[in-house]
Amino acid sequence: MATNPAEKARHHAGREVAVIGIGQTAFGERWEASFRDLVTEAGLKAIQDANIQGEDIDAVYVGSMSTALTIGQEHVAPLVIDHAGLADFHMPATRVEGSGASGSIAFRQGVLAVRSGDADIVVVGGVEKMTDSSDAETARIVGSSMDQEWESFVGATDTAIHAMMARAHMDELGTTLDMLAQVAVKNHDHGLKNPYAQFKRPITREQVHAAPMVADPLTRLHCAPLSDGASTVVLCPLEAAESFTKKPVKVAGTGQGSDTLALHARHSLTTMAAARAAAERAYAQAGWGPDSVDVAELHDAYTVNELIALEDLGFFPRGGAGPATLEGETALGGRIPINPSGGLKARGHAVGATGLAQIAEIVSQLRNEAEGRQVKDARRGVCHNTGGTGATAVVTALEVL
Amino acid sequence: MGVPRFWREQPHRYRLEGTRCTNCDRVYFPPRWVCPVCRRESVGKMERHKMDGTGTVVASTVVHDPAPGFEDQVPYAVAIIELDEGCRLTTQVSDVADPHDVVPGMRVKSAFRRIQSDGASGVIYYGTKFVPLVEQGSTPS
Ligand SMILES: [Zn+2]
Numbered sequence: 001m002a003t004n005p006a007e008k009a010r011h012h013a014g015r016e017v018a019v020i021g022i023g024q025t026a027f028g029e030r031w032e033a034s035f036r037d038l039v040t041e042a043g044l045k046a047i048q049d050a051n052i053q054g055e056d057i058d059a060v061y062v063g064s065m066s067t068a069l070t071i072g073q074e075h076v077a078p079l080v081i082d083h084a085g086l087a088d089f090h091m092p093a094t095r096v097e098g099s100g101a102s103g104s105i106a107f108r109q110g111v112l113a114v115r116s117g118d119a120d121i122v123v124v125g126g127v128e129k130m131t132d133s134s135d136a137e138t139a140r141i142v143g144s145s146m147d148q149e150w151e152s153f154v155g156a157t158d159t160a161i162h163a164m165m166a167r168a169h170m171d172e173l174g175t176t177l178d179m180l181a182q183v184a185v186k187n188h189d190h191g192l193k194n195p196y197a198q199f200k201r202p203i204t205r206e207q208v209h210a211a212p213m214v215a216d217p218l219t220r221l222h223c224a225p226l227s228d229g230a231s232t233v234v235l236c237p238l239e240a241a242e243s244f245t246k247k248p249v250k251v252a253g254t255g256q257g258s259d260t261l262a263l264h265a266r267h268s269l270t271t272m273a274a275a276r277a278a279a280e281r282a283y284a285q286a287g288w289g290p291d292s293v294d295v296a297e298l299h300d301a302y303t304v305n306e307l308i309a310l311e312d313l314g315f316f317p318r319g320g321a322g323p324a325t326l327e328g329e330t331a332l333g334g335r336i337p338i339n340p341s342g343g344l345k346a347r348g349h350a351v352g353a354t355g356l357a358q359i360a361e362i363v364s365q366l367r368n369e370a371e372g373r374q375v376k377d378a379r380r381g382v383c384h385n386t387g388g389t390g391a392t393a394v395v396t397a398l399e400v401l
Numbered sequence: 402m403g404v405p406r407f408w409r410e411q412p413h414r415y416r417l418e419g420t421r422c423t424n425c426d427r428v429y430f431p432p433r434w435v436c437p438v439c440r441r442e443s444v445g446k447m448e449r450h451k452m453d454g455t456g457t458v459v460a461s462t463v464v465h466d467p468a469p470g471f472e473d474q475v476p477y478a479v480a481i482i483e484l485d486e487g488c489r490l491t492t493q494v495s496d497v498a499d500p501h502d503v504v505p506g507m508r509v510k511s512a513f514r515r516i517q518s519d520g521a522s523g524v525i526y527y528g529t530k531f532v533p534l535v536e537q538g539s540t541p542s
Binding site: 139143147150151155156159160161164165168212215262263264269 | 410414431459460461462463464465466467468469470471474477479480481489490491492493501505516517526528530
């Protein structure tokens with residue numbers, strides 16, 4: 001790929017960036033809270049955590065998947081500024097969209113703005129309000145990230161596409177239903193320890209197997225819920241970070257990748273090339289790889305996604321993720337704890353907020369502030385956030401120095 | 402879905418009309434107007450190409466919680482089919498006793514079927530589903 005003469009100049013260009021503040025809302029069915037309430041709650045927490053004032057903010061990015069369909073409102077970036085009481089500063093406010101990866105793309109845009117020198121302090125928010133829609137509307141919203149003409153038109157659902165990935169993973173790599181179910185069991189166990197999580201109840205593999213079938217072999221308990229929620233982070237140049245916080249977290253690398261919109265056009269059903277490309281770029285920037293990662297948040301929209309992600313990011317060889325999950329290697333206390341927040345499955349999946357909730361969790365871990373779910377001596381963490389059925393992926397590498 | 406949006410795709414939906422890159426001879430369904438292999442060399446060299454309509458199931462699932470507009474069809478089989486020309490598409494596989502019978506390796510052929518109805522507009526959309534293919538000389542099971 002390195003045929004572009006500009007590429008040589010690219011790596012490590014610009015300033016180093018740090019996360020200096022995080023704030024999130026509880027995820028779940030937040031009937032009492034509007035889109036505006038959610039995004040404002042998370043934003044104010046992050047601004048307080050970073051010890052900054054409104055006048056310090058140079059730019060704002062907002063990640064949200066589907067506001068026209070969820071609340072009938074586009075143009076949400078100025079709305080966010082407006083409700084945070086920041087309209088009089090007239091800072092650039094930009095909404096970005098990349099399905100379930102919207103939050104991580106917004107984060108990446110914020111990092112690039114600070115790296116480039118265009119902005120010093122950037123606030124990045126992710127938000128989704130899923131429960132103001134009817135069930136049928138919600139089904140259409142979720143399906144809208146797939147290929148409308150050649151997947152949705154024939155009756156394929158988001159779950160159906162992922163079910164085919166799960167079947168292929170079982171057929172090609174020997175993954176079993178118990179291995180898939182254990183992802184959900186483990187993430188529910190983790191969610192018990194996260195005050196922001198939607199589900200705080202343990203489940204068993206037997207319950208996962210016996211839940212109502214959505215698309216064979218995925219029952220309802222293989223699927224993450226669709227949640228209301230928001231999460232926000234504050235970024236600044238690394239060299240200035242200690243003037244705001246005692247515990248800055250360095251953005252060591254950020255990678256993004258893409259692939260065909262429809263699963264059927266991809267070269268493989270059991271790996272996401274967009275995520276592999278994103279990981280390769282993030283690791284290259286960080287100068288370290290999967291062997292030195294202490295903790296990770298992976299996009300487990302369905303149980304199979306966590307196994308695919310574990311292999312795509314290099315934590316396990318192909319076919320190795322399922323057995324390792326069954327043996328507890330990815331649980332808190334295991335070799336490489338995955339989704340200590342509970343993941344999308346138990347923390348909840350407030351679509352545009354999910355990527356930033358992942359980053360908030362890893363920042364908490366690296367600051368040693370994750371209380372009941374703290375991974376001991378965590379110094380390096382990774383977030384993996386995908387959109388649709390894998391046509392967009394973002395991998396973010398974070399570390400404490 | 403608006404009627405013009407559907408009408409525009411009718412040759413592809415009704416007759417499995419894809420495209421062929423005359424630069425490298427690869428065929429594409431669903432249709433592409435830029436060949437991902439030849440890229441700029443393919444511009445202006447893509448032709449319409451009707452697929453034979455026979456292929457093999459690569460992956461499959463049975464949908465129990467349907468997409469809007471498909472409520473009357475559950476449970477139904479959704480599959481990724483590799484056409485004999487080498488390209489892949491997502492489709493329903495119908496005319497089977499049990500949708501769980503649709504498994505990788507199964508031979509299928511295209512068939513003209515009702516796909517979905519739009520409850521709000523009353524429009525019924527037709528297109529291609531796939532059905533089991535009984536190869537000549539083989540015994541139907
Ligand atoms: Zn070609």
